[in-house]
Amino acid sequence: MLKFIKGHMESMEGIATYPMISLLIFFAFFVVLFWWVFTAKKDYIEKVSNLPLEDEN
Template structure:
């Protein structure tokens, strides 16, 4: 089964670009997440972290 899949994948033109695109999307997502974590305001982080403890929210 694996040999069939390998031979089939090798026959597709430009197949090597898909893993590179996936890696690029993965890297960009986590780079943006890393940037957001370090630039988010401390007040916002504190406010959001207290949401589960807030009794005034409707259920």
């Protein structure tokens, strides 16, 4: 079964672009995430981090 899939995928034109696109999406997501973490306001981070400790009343 694996030989069939490998042989079938090797015959496709441009199949090598899909791993590159997924790598770029993965990299871009984490770059944006790190940018958000380092530029987030400290007041917001403190407020959100204390939410589990607040009483519901």
